[in-house]
Amino acid sequence: MPRAHQFGSGDRPVTINDIAAATGVAASTVSRALNNPGRVNPATRERIEAAARELRYVPNSQARALSSGRTGAIAVLVSDVTNPFYFGVLRGTQMQLKAAGYAQLLIDTEDSGDLEVELLHKMRRSLDGAILAASRLPDRALAALAQDIPLVTINRNVRGVPSAIIDTPAGMGQAAEHLISLGHRDIAYVSGPERSWPNEARWHAVRAVAARHRLTFTRVGPFPSGRRSGSAAADAVLNTGATACIVFNDLLAIGILQRLREREVRVPEDLSVVGCDDIFGADFCHPPLTTLTAPIEQAGRVAVSMLLSRLDPSAPAMRQSVMLPVHLTVRGSTGAVSRQ
Amino acid sequence: MPRAHQFGSGDRPVTINDIAAATGVAASTVSRALNNPGRVNPATRERIEAAARELRYVPNSQARALSSGRTGAIAVLVSDVTNPFYFGVLRGTQMQLKAAGYAQLLIDTEDSGDLEVELLHKMRRSLDGAILAASRLPDRALAALAQDIPLVTINRNVRGVPSAIIDTPAGMGQAAEHLISLGHRDIAYVSGPERSWPNEARWHAVRAVAARHRLTFTRVGPFPSGRRSGSAAADAVLNTGATACIVFNDLLAIGILQRLREREVRVPEDLSVVGCDDIFGADFCHPPLTTLTAPIEQAGRVAVSMLLSRLDPSAPAMRQSVMLPVHLTVRGSTGAVSRQ
DNA sequence: TTTGTGGTGGCAACCGCTTGCCATCGTTTG
DNA sequence: CAAACGATGGCAAGCGGTTGCCACCACAAA
Numbered sequence: 001m002p003r004a005h006q007f008g009s010g011d012r013p014v015t016i017n018d019i020a021a022a023t024g025v026a027a028s029t030v031s032r033a034l035n036n037p038g039r040v041n042p043a044t045r046e047r048i049e050a051a052a053r054e055l056r057y058v059p060n061s062q063a064r065a066l067s068s069g070r071t072g073a074i075a076v077l078v079s080d081v082t083n084p085f086y087f088g089v090l091r092g093t094q095m096q097l098k099a100a101g102y103a104q105l106l107i108d109t110e111d112s113g114d115l116e117v118e119l120l121h122k123m124r125r126s127l128d129g130a131i132l133a134a135s136r137l138p139d140r141a142l143a144a145l146a147q148d149i150p151l152v153t154i155n156r157n158v159r160g161v162p163s164a165i166i167d168t169p170a171g172m173g174q175a176a177e178h179l180i181s182l183g184h185r186d187i188a189y190v191s192g193p194e195r196s197w198p199n200e201a202r203w204h205a206v207r208a209v210a211a212r213h214r215l216t217f218t219r220v221g222p223f224p225s226g227r228r229s230g231s232a233a234a235d236a237v238l239n240t241g242a243t244a245c246i247v248f249n250d251l252l253a254i255g256i257l258q259r260l261r262e263r264e265v266r267v268p269e270d271l272s273v274v275g276c277d278d279i280f281g282a283d284f285c286h287p288p289l290t291t292l293t294a295p296i297e298q299a300g301r302v303a304v305s306m307l308l309s310r311l312d313p314s315a316p317a318m319r320q321s322v323m324l325p326v327h328l329t330v331r332g333s334t335g336a337v338s339r340q
Numbered sequence: 341m342p343r344a345h346q347f348g349s350g351d352r353p354v355t356i357n358d359i360a361a362a363t364g365v366a367a368s369t370v371s372r373a374l375n376n377p378g379r380v381n382p383a384t385r386e387r388i389e390a391a392a393r394e395l396r397y398v399p400n401s402q403a404r405a406l407s408s409g410r411t412g413a414i415a416v417l418v419s420d421v422t423n424p425f426y427f428g429v430l431r432g433t434q435m436q437l438k439a440a441g442y443a444q445l446l447i448d449t450e451d452s453g454d455l456e457v458e459l460l461h462k463m464r465r466s467l468d469g470a471i472l473a474a475s476r477l478p479d480r481a482l483a484a485l486a487q488d489i490p491l492v493t494i495n496r497n498v499r500g501v502p503s504a505i506i507d508t509p510a511g512m513g514q515a516a517e518h519l520i521s522l523g524h525r526d527i528a529y530v531s532g533p534e535r536s537w538p539n540e541a542r543w544h545a546v547r548a549v550a551a552r553h554r555l556t557f558t559r560v561g562p563f564p565s566g567r568r569s570g571s572a573a574a575d576a577v578l579n580t581g582a583t584a585c586i587v588f589n590d591l592l593a594i595g596i597l598q599r600l601r602e603r604e605v606r607v608p609e610d611l612s613v614v615g616c617d618d619i620f621g622a623d624f625c626h627p628p629l630t631t632l633t634a635p636i637e638q639a640g641r642v643a644v645s646m647l648l649s650r651l652d653p654s655a656p657a658m659r660q661s662v663m664l665p666v667h668l669t670v671r672g673s674t675g676a677v678s679r680q
Numbered sequence: 681t682t683t684g685t686g687g688t689g690g691c692a693a694c695c696g697c698t699t700g701c702c703a704t705c706g707t708t709t710g
Numbered sequence: 711c712a713a714a715c716g717a718t719g720g721c722a723a724g725c726g727g728t729t730g731c732c733a734c735c736a737c738a739a740a
Binding site: 284 | 421431461
């Protein structure tokens with residue numbers, strides 16, 4: 001009778017061989033009973049499962065990975081762990097992955113495409129797949145990588161690579177029209193990081209709206225996305241003479257708000273500010289930020305679902321790409337244009 | 341001449357056997373050359389390394405883990421990924437781990453001690469160690485677990501388990517004295533989650549200061565740490581008649597600030613608020629939060645260093661526990677008590 | 681010349697699990 | 711009644727490294 005296992009007891013971990021010995025079957029049968037239940041006699045399986053429970057068997061994932069090729073780990077790549085946008089993503093991925101029994105490897109690519117591809121290549125064999133939130137990779141590199149390892153992107157649309165896309169560009173219309181309806185005619189778009197795909201998409205959308213209304217939106221930037229870039233961005237916006245601006249993301253927008261306070265520019269009286277994403281903090285900054293609320297967490301969840309269904313050959317084929325709608329949340333940072 | 345390896349080419353990954361074949365040595369020699377350089381002749385090693393480079397060899401970490409027992413993965417457990425406090429921790433751990441060539445497994449324990457211990461036990465064999473930020477485990481369970489797997493805690497002091505501790509309790513003195521110097525006599529401490537170790541530590545410190553000044557601080561709560569708990573917390577504080585409060589953490593404090601606005605209680609005129617940690621958002625909420633600034637990222641870095649040095653037998657022994665000092669950052673949420 | 685000795689490299693046994701293939705057996709089917 | 715078959719379980723070969731042990735060799739010491 002094996003003594004009950006206690007944490008901290010230094011005994012050798014239980015393997016399938018122990019179970020095999022305990023039940024008098026071969027290790028291969030144990031393996032099948034545990035992973036491929038239909039393959040063994042129900043009665044035998046029952047005995048094996050009982051023994052496994054009794055011995056507190058925990059499969060060794062390295063060994064399993066080595067022989068089966070499946071590691072049970074999914075990497076989530078973010079370009080900067082400290083960007084609150086990713087909190088939501090991580091929360092979403094975390095939940096879904098845990099529910100499916102996968103481990104989540106968090107990787108910070110530090111905004112570098114090279115690092116991104118290097119790390120991914122290094123870890124290729126230890127991963128079942130990866131979720132790329134905000135990849136800095138060129139389309140071709142991304143497509144090539146997707147051949148090698150199952151990939152799902154978030155906010156990045158590349159042919160052949162499934163993706164969960166937050167449709168902020170569509171929301172740009174709402175944002176711009178909100179400003180226009182408040183009387184703004186000179187609107188600036190504050191650009192995010194240069195190689196950012198969403199940034200380009202947002203700018204295109206803004207330009208389209210501008211054209212529709214026969215207005216010209218100016219573009220300032222690019223600025224790295226981070227609160228500290230807000231100072232330069234705010235100054236640049238003021239310099240254009242715009243009465244309102246739409247900012248690449250909330251982080252930058254919050255930075256802009258801070259700088260505007262320093263310079264004693266009133267928001268929204270002197271300048272209206274619209275952000276994107278509705279991150280943590282957008283609702284309690286001062287003034288609270290009008291922004292395009294994005295279903296960030298949902299994007300993480302959807303991305304994981306897509307990836308997992310792709311890994312499971314028996315699962316129904318999923319769509320290549322899912323668009324998630326955003327909506328405009330009007331708070332205190334936008335207001336009617338003041339007469340000059 | 342092997343064709344240059346391209347991503348996306350479907351060829352079988354390169355193993356040490358390929359290198360062995362290419363250089364005419366045994367696989368074991370390749371293994372040694374790559375991991376234990378002193379063990380092979382420099383000339384041979386050079387050839388092997390060249391071949392490895394040429395073939396773009398990437399070691400299979402599962403295989404390595406299986407035979408060596410070392411997995412190259414460290415788990416970082418947080419109780420809630422969406423708590424901005426952990427952003428800083430993650431940033432710190434991320435940097436150090438990457439620098440040391442370890443992978444970071446992010447685990448969300450959802451504030452549950454049971455889940456914490458279960459996950460840790462399950463993954464025990466796939467980990468080289470773990471960092472517990474905000475463990476909800478009882479001391480004994482923690483100590484037992486530490487026998488089984490190398491552990492370092494953050495903000496948790498248990499005999500026998502090394503830890504990086506942010507000395508917020510010491511800062512409580514500064515916070516309280518700041519309030520007292522502003523004329524406050526009725527001060528409330530807003531308690532965080534019940535089983536939270538830092539919460540207890542902070543409350544003890546507050547009480548000690550109170551005793552020193554012959555004042556009585558009231559305690560309200562416990563409240564789960566989250567912005568939404570702020571409403572109940574704010575109401576509870578107002579109910580005590582206190583003119584100032586020290587709040588378990590910034591997240592809760594920000595929630596309180598929001599509720600106070602709703603109730604049109606002016607901060608700091610009617611109530612001063614002090615938070616703990618100085619998380620993302622504490623500086624731009626309204627009013628900006630006076631808080632005990634904690635070196636959160638540094639805590640993550642230190643925790644990793646301690647863990648790694650513990651894993652490396654050749655490393656100099658490190659201290660069991662490191663205290664990180666905090667300082668009071670005075671912003672707009674505290675002010676002189678108004679005469680009644 | 682003989683005996684050490686340290687430096688190198690190979691052999692082979694694992695690490696724990698998966699899986700292709702085969703043996704066995706009881707049961708249908710022609 | 712023989713042949714065919716499906717269900718079940720065992721054997722053994724890996725998966726890709728690591729590592730203890732031994733063999734070999736050159737050179738130094740006796």
